[in-house]
Amino acid sequence: MTQPRVIYEAKPGSPLEVDRRLYERLAEPTGRRLVERFVVPRRTGHAWPVRAGHVFRIVAVEGPQVADLNVWSLANPRERFWASRTRQLHRAHLTTFDRLWSCLPYLRPMLTITADSIGYGRDEHGGGCHDLLGTRCDPYVHKLLNGEEFDLCCHSNLVRAVAPYHLTELDVHDVLNVFQVTGLTPDGRYFVKPSAARTGDFLEFFAEIDVLCAISVCPHGDLSVPVWGPHAGDPLATCRPLAVEIWEPAAAHLAGWAPPSPSDYSGGHGLGLREPRQDDRSGGER
Numbered sequence: 001m002t003q004p005r006v007i008y009e010a011k012p013g014s015p016l017e018v019d020r021r022l023y024e025r026l027a028e029p030t031g032r033r034l035v036e037r038f039v040v041p042r043r044t045g046h047a048w049p050v051r052a053g054h055v056f057r058i059v060a061v062e063g064p065q066v067a068d069l070n071v072w073s074l075a076n077p078r079e080r081f082w083a084s085r086t087r088q089l090h091r092a093h094l095t096t097f098d099r100l101w102s103c104l105p106y107l108r109p110m111l112t113i114t115a116d117s118i119g120y121g122r123d124e125h126g127g128g129c130h131d132l133l134g135t136r137c138d139p140y141v142h143k144l145l146n147g148e149e150f151d152l153c154c155h156s157n158l159v160r161a162v163a164p165y166h167l168t169e170l171d172v173h174d175v176l177n178v179f180q181v182t183g184l185t186p187d188g189r190y191f192v193k194p195s196a197a198r199t200g201d202f203l204e205f206f207a208e209i210d211v212l213c214a215i216s217v218c219p220h221g222d223l224s225v226p227v228w229g230p231h232a233g234d235p236l237a238t239c240r241p242l243a244v245e246i247w248e249p250a251a252a253h254l255a256g257w258a259p260p261s262p263s264d265y266s267g268g269h270g271l272g273l274r275e276p277r278q279d280d281r282s283g284g285e286r
């Protein structure tokens, strides 16, 4: 049998491999200034800007709870987080030193994870924490599965959160499921386990560019109660708030960092050619 092969391999020095000493320094609390702290109540959403060079944390303040995170460039909301490519470039469950990449034609790191207090790793079922396998819960699938109207799904919480920024449902995109433990069963079905977060746990991000972030505090709470299927129950008692903290690192800790530029691919796509050659790897002109 052939062996599996990691397909998205980077050359040494690529932006996939961060300067770990730089990001360890940025994770250092010494000399930080708290810019803002707020609590997002259970079953709601909230959006907030983060300036390039600042750090923010999503914190479990009252016990386990999952959050769905969206990210846009603050200057241009067409540039937004690309969950599936991030999954391929890094892994299906993100942790410290992984980056959140933006969609085409931009393809640059928007955020870099600087600290993950959970450090879940891989469990005996192949599960991991901070999930990129799945996406947000939404009222359309909810109606499909349960036949009922429900307006507090993560998709809808994100829609309400970004409305003050003149964004709509069409801007909400595939998420990073923070604090959410998931995996695939042996026959390839998506599974969840109760959230691994405990009070005080956090996931921390460094903003590489100016971003608008939004989270939904998932109405499924800590995912310990099934919401769909024959054993469906009411997860309200497992729903808890989350806090967000935004920090400005000590200026000295930013030494050596520069905001990343969008991809410098020329953007030609072969459109100017009569018939692109299928073996053309050079990218040169003919």
Ligand SMILES: [Zn+2]
Pocket (backbone or CB within 6 Å): 068, 136, 137, 153, 154, 155, 216, 217, 218, 219, 220
């Ligand atoms: Zn949800």
